[in-house]
Amino acid sequence: MAEPKGKIDDTNSESAVPKAVVSRLSLYLRELQHLLRDSQETTSSTQLGSMLGFTDAQVRKDLAYFGQFGYPGIGYRCDELVHAIKRILGTDRDWPIALVGIGNLGRALLGYRGFGEQGFRVVAAFDSDPQKVGAVIEGVPVYAAEDLPQVVKSKGIRLAILAVPAIAAQAAADQVVQSGIEGVLNFAPMTITLPKEVRLVGVDLAIELEQLSFAVASRNPKPCDESI
Amino acid sequence: MAEPKGKIDDTNSESAVPKAVVSRLSLYLRELQHLLRDSQETTSSTQLGSMLGFTDAQVRKDLAYFGQFGYPGIGYRCDELVHAIKRILGTDRDWPIALVGIGNLGRALLGYRGFGEQGFRVVAAFDSDPQKVGAVIEGVPVYAAEDLPQVVKSKGIRLAILAVPAIAAQAAADQVVQSGIEGVLNFAPMTITLPKEVRLVGVDLAIELEQLSFAVASRNPKPCDESI
DNA sequence: TAGATTGTTAATCGATTAACAATC
DNA sequence: TAGATTGTTAATCGATTAACAATC
Numbered sequence: 001m002a003e004p005k006g007k008i009d010d011t012n013s014e015s016a017v018p019k020a021v022v023s024r025l026s027l028y029l030r031e032l033q034h035l036l037r038d039s040q041e042t043t044s045s046t047q048l049g050s051m052l053g054f055t056d057a058q059v060r061k062d063l064a065y066f067g068q069f070g071y072p073g074i075g076y077r078c079d080e081l082v083h084a085i086k087r088i089l090g091t092d093r094d095w096p097i098a099l100v101g102i103g104n105l106g107r108a109l110l111g112y113r114g115f116g117e118q119g120f121r122v123v124a125a126f127d128s129d130p131q132k133v134g135a136v137i138e139g140v141p142v143y144a145a146e147d148l149p150q151v152v153k154s155k156g157i158r159l160a161i162l163a164v165p166a167i168a169a170q171a172a173a174d175q176v177v178q179s180g181i182e183g184v185l186n187f188a189p190m191t192i193t194l195p196k197e198v199r200l201v202g203v204d205l206a207i208e209l210e211q212l213s214f215a216v217a218s219r220n221p222k223p224c225d226e227s228i
Numbered sequence: 229m230a231e232p233k234g235k236i237d238d239t240n241s242e243s244a245v246p247k248a249v250v251s252r253l254s255l256y257l258r259e260l261q262h263l264l265r266d267s268q269e270t271t272s273s274t275q276l277g278s279m280l281g282f283t284d285a286q287v288r289k290d291l292a293y294f295g296q297f298g299y300p301g302i303g304y305r306c307d308e309l310v311h312a313i314k315r316i317l318g319t320d321r322d323w324p325i326a327l328v329g330i331g332n333l334g335r336a337l338l339g340y341r342g343f344g345e346q347g348f349r350v351v352a353a354f355d356s357d358p359q360k361v362g363a364v365i366e367g368v369p370v371y372a373a374e375d376l377p378q379v380v381k382s383k384g385i386r387l388a389i390l391a392v393p394a395i396a397a398q399a400a401a402d403q404v405v406q407s408g409i410e411g412v413l414n415f416a417p418m419t420i421t422l423p424k425e426v427r428l429v430g431v432d433l434a435i436e437l438e439q440l441s442f443a444v445a446s447r448n449p450k451p452c453d454e455s456i
Numbered sequence: 457t458a459g460a461t462t463g464t465t466a467a468t469c470g471a472t473t474a475a476c477a478a479t480c
Numbered sequence: 481t482a483g484a485t486t487g488t489t490a491a492t493c494g495a496t497t498a499a500c501a502a503t504c
Contacts, residue, residue: 073486302461
């Protein structure tokens with residue numbers, strides 16, 4: 001086996017990688033981590049693709065957006081590809097996270113192990129309810145919303161999760177933006193607008209169920225594929 | 229204003245509506261419901277699109293998959309379009325839901341109001357921990373996994389939410405399938421395989437954060453759009 | 457009527473797949 | 481070596497956008 005090539009070609013990171021490619025990248029990473037746990041050293045675009053219902057060509061094309069990570073005739077070394085994808089996704093380091101809204105969902109996200117496994121650390125929680133401020137939940141201190149700018153700065157927080165009611169979502173978004181946050185994961189069932197320099201990902205849990213009810217109700221008989 | 233046209237053309241519901249179209253349909257519904265709450269009677273493809281960052285042509289094309297819902301020169305009646313989209317998505321009626329896994333996330337989903345607002349009722353919860361069985365959480369009774377077939381049948385449940393650890397996801401999936409479930413919303417960070425006649429939607433919360441860290445870390449300066 | 461807006465067709469754009477030389 | 485598999489180009493496929501006659 002020759003020298004690892006794993007150099008990341010970020011010349012084209014600026015030239016618009018399709019969103020779908022990035023989301024498949026996360027899926028590849030998840031599968032590779034499972035393979036690693038099963039002590040598998042190498043894999044191929046064919047194997048990786050078939051685990052997720054994609055073609056081998058798609059796997060190779062997706063990776064090609066970012067560089068050359070494989071060995072012709074051999075495939076990919078799982079550990080190398082994991083590191084490469086983590087570097088691309090930015091999860092080769094830890095991300096301190098602010099969580100806004102300590103309702104049902106907020107508390108669940110505070111305790112969610114899956115975040116920590118990928119390097120996401122919820123280090124501060126915020127709520128407008130004065131009764132909750134000062135508490136420590138799952139080891140995470142709860143602050144007043146007014147403290148956002150100070151806490152965000154002192155803890156080096158760049159990402160925020162919004163788990164507030166729809167009605168409060170835009171105001172909460174404005175506050176986190178004001179505090180210097182660079183990216184927002186919005187769980188409120190509400191479209192929010194942010195300055196264009198702040199990244200936004202939205203997850204609406206009811207919408208996910210709607211996708212399912214549509215598929216079941218209209219029973220379009222397609223091959224089973226996991227959308228994420 | 230002429231006769232409402234709202235007939236749903238389900239001849240093509242069998243000819244593969246793209247998944248992206250259905251997910252935009254849910255977003256249109258969400259915006260329309262907000263417009264209705266603001267007492268707006270009609271809207272246009274241009275308005276609806278601009279609320280979500282889509283073109284007017286896309287809105288009209290998406291709706292055209294399912295029928296004719298608008299009035300040339302006028303636009304769309306919000307209430308009519310809400311009813312039409314709900315009928316398409318299958319949320320014009322209630323869906324009793326089974327929730328499997330009463331950990332942190334499971335409990336949060338039990339109490340999540342957003343589901344109920346769209347007609348999704350979690351009517352039974354399941355857990356493998358005997359200590360939890362028999363409890364009633366947020367008004368929802370907790371059963372043993374073995375009771376799945378019986379409860380699913382007696383309550384007419386067709387959809388299940390999986391909120392179990394990754395390691396337990398495939399086994400849980402097999403159990404709900406065995407009990408006759410027709411659709412699965414999987415929150416476990418794990419690819420699961422189901423018989424092709426059972427629909428699957430997957431949501432991996434860590435992956436959503438990865439999409440965000442990628443966007444922030446690589447700071448590709450695109451216009452702010454909400455992925456869902 | 458004139459202005460607005462739909463539904464739909466045709467043109468454009470982008471993403472996926474197939475194919476294959478290069479490599480191990 | 482022969483067999484396997486990559487990275488990449490060209491061909492295909494599908495989705496988005498533009499344009500416009502029909503309609504209110």
